[in-house]
Amino acid sequence: MFKYILGIQSFANADSGACIIKFSNNLVDYVAISEERLVRKKFPYTFPINSISYCLDHFNIELNDIDLLVSDWIREKKWKRSAPAYDYQMFDYIKEKLKFKKQILQINHHLAHAASCYYTSKFNNAAILIIDHNGSDLETNSYFIGNKNKISHLETYKLFGIGAAYSAVTKNILNLGTGGEGKTMGLAPYGGKNKKIEFKLNGIKTDFSKFMLRLPFSDILNHESKNLRANPIKQSHKQANKKNIMQKYFCDWAHEIQDVSEKILVHLGKDIKKKTDQVNICLAGGVALNCVANEKLFKKARFKDMYVFPACSDSGIPMGLSLWGYHNFFKKSKRINFDNAYTGKSYHKNDIIKLLTRFKIKYETKCNSDLAKIISEGNIVSLFSGKSEYGPRALGNRSILADPRDPNIRDLINIKVKHRELFRPFAPAVLEEYCQKYFELESSPFMLRAVKCKKPKKIPSAVHIDNSARVQTVNKKQNLFFYNLIKEFFKITNVPVLLNTSFNDAGEPLVETPLDALICFFQTKIDYLFFENYVIDTKYFSLKQKKEIYLKLKQLRQKQIVDNEKKAIKTLLSNFSRKEYEDRKKV
Ligand SMILES: [Fe+2]
Structure with a gap:
């Protein structure tokens, strides 16, 4: 007899998606996907209705067969309402209509990141460092320790984190857009020293208050429209464009924010090592995509082994959530086999x-x-x-x-x-x-x-x-x-x-x-x-043939996307009104 756990985020997350863990006494299996892959739009901020459908189809089950739903929370621990600052109407509308009557658990966002990297690692004992933009309640850096499948929280810092500072430079100075942090990292070696960002370090605290403002300037509306975007950086700066991005001024900015990130990761690595006395470290949170800084942390903080979860940004939260439910709610000790990062379904x-x-x-x-x-x-x-x-x-x-x-x-x-x-x-x-x-x-x-x-x-x-x-x-x-x-x-x-x-x-x-x-x-x-x-x-193929085939294929995909959404709405929701849904989407 199998049990199933579904993990999804509870608020309009750029990287929303779903994961289902299927298990019995001696078997554990999983499937996970990000919504953007299915709707063919990067950072859609929409409820992961297609991802849930995809995961259910993979195991050939219905929403009713799910035994537990695990979600994270933002600002307030409420399922039906994504908290005041995240009043994203379409997202909450779907939650209201979801045909799920069994247990829903909500856990802290950083704890979900911690579960994603610790439970997929090979470590029994490890320090767990989470660094991202915003956790459930403005957290930016968290320390956890993993021991015999139990994750204990040690310390958290809120307010000024490197994740928000890196995004602010990426978006507001380098003009590289939402999710453009990897581009900034790529630009960094073209620049040189030019000390611009002042910050203070004290244990887990990373204080950028001299450089930037915090909420509401880093709120979700910033991502949605340029008209709603406020600059969270305190002083005004020139903004790059596609033509001038390689100028020394902008390359130096990329270099400077990358240098600051490396210093912070090394500092936090040394600090968590001192406080946990662990030889292994697990990393997650969006900042862990900074592979250059990860390596500096590993070498300078002198850990014996380091594990970074492949979906360390919020795309990996659904798997962290369901793994947390599996090991903590159902108290299972057998780890999933995570030798590779291929979590989708295969095509015949x-x-x-x-x-x-x-x-x-x-x-x-x-x-x-x-x-x-x-x-x-x-x-x-x-x-x-x-x-x-x-x-x-x-x-x-x-x-x-x-x-x-x-x-x-x-x-x-x-x-x-x-x-x-x-x-x-x-x-x-x-x-x-x-x-x-x-x-x-x-x-x-x-x-x-x-x-x-x-x-x-x-x-x-x-x-x-x-x-x-x-x-x-x-x-x-x-x-x-x-x-x-x-x-x-x-x-x-x-x-x-x-x-x-x-x-x-x-x-x-x-x-x-x-x-x-x-x-x-x-x-x-x-x-x-x-x-x-x-x-x-x-x-x-001739150019003409390529174009013709492309247009036909694209038409088919468009139809499939519409049909898949219709099917998901029909099977997952009750009392759904198309008009209400479209109205909420516009808000
Ligand atoms: Fe996160």
Whole structure:
């Protein structure tokens, strides 16, 4: 007899999604997805109705079969009302109508982050450091300790955190938008010292009060519309645009905020080590996406081992919530097996073939060595394989791949495919057993550690301007298909590394379904699409044919999105009024 736990956020979160854990006495399984992947819009701030439907479908169950719903809270511990500052009408409307009559638990947002990283780690004992923008009640930094599946809270600091300061510089000075923090990190090595941000450190406290204001200037409305956006930075500054972003002034800003982040992470790392006396550390919260700062923390705070949860930003909250329910409400001790970050559902090969046949898309079947050869010949390739990744990094199942030896391919991908800023680096995916030959690192399965590359001249397109690289190590257990592909590439080129970036166009979420993969392939200038060993070559199609197929595919997806939402509304909600729903969405 199985039990099921559903985890969802309770307020309009940019990274909303769902996770279901299924378990019995001797089995535990899971599925998790972010809403943006299903509605094909980044940071949708909508109730994760499609994600819940996706997770239920995966286990072939209904909402009624869920035994426990776990959620976080914001400002007030109330389920039906997302608290005054988060009066996001559509979100609360769906909650009111949700056909769920069983138990709902609400836990602290930072505790959910802590559960996500501790319960998916291999550690029995660990210090847990959470740093993000805002927790349930304005928390920015929290210390926890994990011991024998129990998470104890030690200390929390509210108000001025590095997460909010980093976002403020990213949005209000560098003008790189919501979720643009990774771009700031990429820009940082182009700048130099220019001390601009004053802050004080005292234990867990990180005080930026001389530099910035706090709520309501960092409230949700800032993300929604430029008209509602207030600048949380105390002094006024010039704002960058696409043309002048590489000017010294802006590069120095990126450098300065990155430098401050590294100092803060090192400080907090040392402080939590002193206070917990642990040898292992788990990291989560949006700030843990800063792979450069993570590595500095790890080295300077002298932990023996460090684990960063792949969906460490709020996209990972649903899994943290359901894991918390599993280990604490149901008091289960068996950990989930989290060797890889592939938490989505897989798509059957026959369905992929059917889709290709329906749209008369020619494909060939090729062996792994042929695939590797295609990459080694300078082609830009997209790979769709198995289940999708949790969190923002593509880890070989929804990836764009290329030959990192070619110094020009980086710019080519940026111009032809990703349409993004030229200063942003691409990451290397390396066979784990060769990692130490190429990088100052043993293992980094989730691309959340950035280290120096020992052979930058061998893989110029997968290292940054400062010779650092955000490494993904790949082993057989984690991803057999991807491992074999890199191995074949190694046989041909003597380089055990592929350039790996996410399979999407600029401003789009990662592709989720085979249909998304085809749409992205036909709308960009990717040379080949690999559905594992089924290969589509762009040369099969004229420009006109590509456009025609693209439009038909896009139409089909639009219909599917509408149909999926209708189905979710019908199966998950009661007394639903379309008019009321549309009205609330507009607010
Ligand atoms: Fe968070």
